[in-house]
Amino acid sequence: MEPPRGVLSSIWNFICFLPYFIGLLLLGTIKGIIFCPLICLTMTFGNLAIILGLWPVHCVWTYYSIFCSKQLGPILKLVLFVCMPIPLIIWPVVGIVGSIVGGAAFGFLSPIYATFDAVGEGKSNEFFHCFYDGTWSTIKGSFTTIRDFADVCFHSYFSYMADLRQESPDGKYHEIRLLHIPGAVIAGVLCFLVDMPMISLIALYKSPYMLFKGWHRLFHDLIGREGPFLETICVPFAGLAIILWPLAVAGAVLGSIASSIFLGAYAGVVVYQESSFWMGLRYIVASISIYDEYSNDILDMREGSCFPRLQYSTKNDDVEPNPPHEASFSAPTPSHETSFSKRSSFSKNPPTRATSFKNAILELTPLELLDGLFNECQHQGERLVYEGLITSQDIEDAKSGKGTGVLTIGLPAYCLLQSLLNSVKANSVGILLNDGKTELTSTNRPKDTVFDWFLNPLLIIKDQIKAENLTVAEEDYLGKLVLLSGNPDRLKNAYIGSPPESERKRAELDALARRLRGITRSASRYPTFRRRFDALARMLSEDLAKKNVRSDSVNGSQKVERSKSAFIVRIFSQKSFKNGKSNRRSDVESQQDMRDVEIES
Missing domain, CATH: 1.10.565 (Retinoid X Receptor)
Structure with a gap:
């Protein structure tokens, strides 16, 4: 549909649509509140049974695969034997907590999305589907999720372990350098202690900008029917994005804080790869600049960072340091363009936001x-x-x-x-x-x-x-x-x-x-x-069974026809070459012979 022309027309269209949207949101929320506890309990107990049931097998088979592995050296095997209890103990806790959170989110959000999708373009009997969609489909989806989780814990796990026990194509194995392990651990801990508070402060500092800029963009698109509000089917979801945008900002802040753990732990990898503790210390400073530049790029802020970007790798020529005396909020020059900076041509000619889905390129999932x-x-x-x-x-x-x-x-x-x-x-x-x-x-x-x-x-x-x-x-x-x-x-x-x-x-x-x-x-x-x-596999098995049945029936009919033909040839041969002896047989006897042949076939 074409977007409305004029400010008054856009405002009137928005006012007329607002009660319709609020009604769908309330209906979907009610269904989500009803099904959230049920789905959460189903997924939690289902995944809990899988995790605890396979946990002893995972422990034993993991140690067996490491011991029999032809891709790991003896020292690396020893280190893994010592460190492996930590992930094996953490795994049930993470799995259970993730099942609770995932089950609650799926049980609450799935009925809401299904309610809005029930009134999309091309849907029939919308009133019935507004109440029905998101009920039984959510329950089936929870059981499907449990089934997929069981397949990953069973089939996928044993497949990975089988590959670990096989010999590598080049016949070599991985080994670890013990002399660099202490320095890598110390660098990882120091980087985590520095990055955790610094990245948290940067994320909190930029969160108000992300909140108000996101609302400004969404309300601007809502009034002008642009961007995500251009197509009617997307209006409910875009309107829901306005309401839930603060949650998205809070999730982004929490995600940034969580990412500081992995960003800090990478300092240990740098120390081990470069065989230099000094490079790990330089990475501690550069990691803050990396996050700052990346967040500026995501929020469409000015490029660059006030933190220096020190070079922490001798093997990567793409890492360009920012000298301390040049550290500022100003954008870097082309010679010091970072990997997270955007092209100048892109910033000068941004793509239009009013592209219709009807003319967009079909994106595959x-x-x-x-x-x-x-x-x-x-x-x-x-x-x-x-x-x-x-x-x-x-x-x-x-x-x-x-x-x-x-x-x-x-x-x-x-x-x-x-x-x-x-x-x-x-x-x-x-x-x-x-x-x-x-x-x-x-x-x-x-x-x-x-x-x-x-x-x-x-x-x-x-x-x-x-x-x-x-x-x-x-x-x-x-x-x-x-x-x-x-x-x-x-x-x-x-x-x-x-x-x-x-x-x-x-x-x-x-x-x-x-x-x-x-x-x-x-x-x-x-x-x-x-x-x-x-x-x-079930479909192919059924097809193979049908093929065998057809083959047996065809072979049986061909056998009957061959028997009948042989009998007729024998009768005519007797009539032709025995000069009347075959004529002594009566028609009743011939019919009886024919029935006997059919019975045998």
Whole structure:
């Protein structure tokens, strides 16, 4: 919809909408108050049972994996043996507290968001959905969260431990330098003692500016119907942001205080990496400047910092120090531009805030991409089951969790490979998804750092596949190699096509298959993957059962037809070559023979 023109029209539109918004907010709040205790208790006791039930297993298996690890040196193993009780003791406490806070937040906020979403554009029977949405869906969401948490604590944990026990590809192991541990610990403690109060003071000093600037921007957009208030579906959420903005500011201050712990502890890493306690002391001063510059950038304040930015790393040429005599609130010169400073062109030409969602670039979410991956896994899995590359044993092993990876890792990796091959053939800049229409690029990718860990390696693999210039036979060979590499016996016995004649190309294809399976194995450890995979395994099992039933019925009908044909041929042969002997048989006897054959079939 077009935003209203004129100040009076905007104010009148706001006044008319205000009671409607307040009514939805009150209704959602009432539902949130009702469901908050129930959801909080459900998630707390569910996660508590998982944490306490698996805690003895986690303790024993963690020590066993560290002891058997081929990637850790003897001194590092000894240090881990001594320090490991601390995280193992803290883990139940953190898990229980997080379950209580997360359960309360989810139980209260989910009904509110569902109430506002029920009156969005294109929704039918809005009155019913205002009361119903956010009730049963919140309860199901809590059980889904518990299921995903259980999968992470069980399947993902044992997968990480299995990788820890394996030997690294280069045959080397990690070791620790004991001489630098005391200095690193002292530097980390000193940096924490300095950063905690200083960062807290900086955050509290800038919080009023963040509060009033956020309100100014939101009210300006509300009156002018710009920014988040441009589209009708976003107006309730943007209005809720005005009310809850002080909570967001308080959360930002608490987050800054919490970040000082990790920012201070990094001084120990600097001392260990640089083998210099002096560099750790320089980092203590530079860390305050880093936070100050970063907060100025977030709040759109003047660039620079009053604190000096000392150089604390000899291996990083990008870190430029700010001399003490140049420390001021003025923006740094181009020669001393920091990593957190913004481009001058961006500040001179800021993007417009009135961009409509109808004309915006479609941004994909990780859940949408995961849904697309599993839809393609179902499509490709049905085809591979029909071709016999995926057997019933593969499905049963995957269900029991003891499979060799043909279905758990091989099938998703195979689907990723098909997507990369389609992207190469379409000469796509990014990755062409399996629907053939959507292209995943750096513009519409999910704004998530974790997602970059998977997207960037896939883009590199796509470029490598493009450089290989594979033939159709080589593409088929690579696909089956990706699918069956987890089971050497299947890979040896199954016909996967003729490998390339060049040993160099065979090695390159093997490396591509290992990397794709490695990326898929890492993705399989994240929440929701195991739950969706179990549903996929059930579907493929049902499809395989239907295929076997159809095959048995077809084979049975073919056997009956062959028996009938053989009987008819025998009768006519007797009539042709026995000169009348077959004519002595009566029609009744012939019909009886026919019935006997049908019964036998």
